[in-house]
Amino acid sequence: MKVLNNVDKEYLLASIRDVKDFPKPGIVFKDITTLLADAKAYNFLMDHLYARYKDAGIDFVAGIESRGFIFGAALANKLGCAFTPIRKPGKLPYTTISEKYSLEYGVDEIEVHIDAFTCKHSNPKVLLIDDLIATGGTANAAVNLINKAGANCFEACFIVNLKFLNGEALIEKNTPVYSVLEVE
Numbered sequence: 001m002k003v004l005n006n007v008d009k010e011y012l013l014a015s016i017r018d019v020k021d022f023p024k025p026g027i028v029f030k031d032i033t034t035l036l037a038d039a040k041a042y043n044f045l046m047d048h049l050y051a052r053y054k055d056a057g058i059d060f061v062a063g064i065e066s067r068g069f070i071f072g073a074a075l076a077n078k079l080g081c082a083f084t085p086i087r088k089p090g091k092l093p094y095t096t097i098s099e100k101y102s103l104e105y106g107v108d109e110i111e112v113h114i115d116a117f118t119c120k121h122s123n124p125k126v127l128l129i130d131d132l133i134a135t136g137g138t139a140n141a142a143v144n145l146i147n148k149a150g151a152n153c154f155e156a157c158f159i160v161n162l163k164f165l166n167g168e169a170l171i172e173k174n175t176p177v178y179s180v181l182e183v184e
């Protein structure tokens, strides 16, 4: 499947702003609002994702709250498939199923509606998307949640991968990982 060449990667990476010491000292936050504010870069990225997945037979794009919604909903619409939000606890109004995961200190949880992946055929094909993979904990829980909900995670897609945290190692046991951009 399609990947970007280095020139295109550099172009997109340059549209993402680094914010030092946010939300706490020592973290370099990859701020994708500058990519979204650049219509040409945002369109280029979405065209790339469309080209990569258009023939994959995806039934659902599932986006992780909240930045995964921005890319996921746009991509689902381009692909002509459904979009499913994976949300933080207490946000979805209907019956949910949930998955807990460990943080550096404590635990967190994500949820989907119990009927989120209802489809005309059995074993619906889901593409998971988020803006960034760091330790991989959130996305790994999302893959587990997709499986728990009776669907099949086809691939986990990220706009940015913080390679030095090796988050993809956690997820690759359960599903293939594709990162548009990598930060060493």
Ligand code: AMP
Residues within 6 Å of the ligand: 027, 028, 029, 030, 031, 064, 065, 067, 130, 131, 132, 133, 134, 135, 136, 137, 138, 139, 167
């Ligand atoms: P993790 O579960 O450690 O892979 O964290 C991934 C989630 O945290 C994603 O939803 C990201 O949006 C967010 N995140 C973690 N680190 C950063 C960072 N350096 N810059 C931007 N977002 C981040």
